[in-house]
Amino acid sequence: xxxxxxxxxxxxxxxxxxSIVTDTDRANLLASVxxxxxxxxxxxxxxxxxxxxRVYEGDFRYDATSGICYQAAGPAEDAIQLDGTWYLPHxxxxxxxxxxxxxxxxxxxxxxxxxxxxxxxxxHGT
Numbered sequence: 001x002x003x004x005x006x007x008x009x010x011x012x013x014x015x016x017x018x019s020i021v022t023d024t025d026r027a028n029l030l031a032s033v034x035x036x037x038x039x040x041x042x043x044x045x046x047x048x049x050x051x052x053x054r055v056y057e058g059d060f061r062y063d064a065t066s067g068i069c070y071q072a073a074g075p076a077e078d079a080i081q082l083d084g085t086w087y088l089p090h091x092x093x094x095x096x097x098x099x100x101x102x103x104x105x106x107x108x109x110x111x112x113x114x115x116x117x118x119x120x121x122x123x124h125g126t
Contacts, residue, residue, distance in 0.1 A: 007038045018048045021068055021089035022078065030106035037122050043108055049116040050093045061087055067094040 011033050020026050033043050056062040059072035061082060070087035073079060079086045094102065099118065100110050108120035 005035065007041065008036055009038055009041050011037060011041070011043045013043070013045045013047070015046055015048065017045060018091050018093065021092045026092070026102065027106065030103065030108065034107045034122055039122060041122065043103075043118075043120040045103075045116075045118040045120070047099070047116040047118075048091065048093055049099070050095045054093070060090065062093070067092050067098060069093055 013033075017026070017029070020029050037043060050064075050067060054062075056069060061070045061072075062068075063070065068089050069091040070080070070082070071090040072085055073088040075086050076088055079088050081087075096113060096115055099116065100113055103110055103118065103120055104123070107123045109123045110118060110120050112119040
């Protein structure tokens with residue numbers, strides 16, 4: 001972490017991570033969280049998760065591979081085209097194991113997880 005950066009005992013995320021959608025943005029956010037945690041600090045997270053009963057209707061499409069929920073939009077920087085319609089990343093709804101893997105790869109050790117309710121600490125050496 002850069003000199004003079006403030007560190008915290010707890011970083012609390014109440015349903016924000018789901019709105020950080022792209023891989024790059026999520027990696028940057030999680031690196032910042034990790035860097036701002038004291039060595040004994042906690043990242044406490046609640047986020048929406050993939051729900052097999054959730055129906056994505058109308059202007060929404062869900063990509064099970066990435067966990068990204070897309071919303072129909074016009075052409076834009078982060079837009080993708082599916083079946084002739086432009087979509088923007090809207091939310092990220094991961095399965096529990098995918099969320100855990102993402103957090104662990106960002107240098108955050110998961111000490112508790114129940115679905116989208118997670119408590120992490122900094123991994124040793126980060």
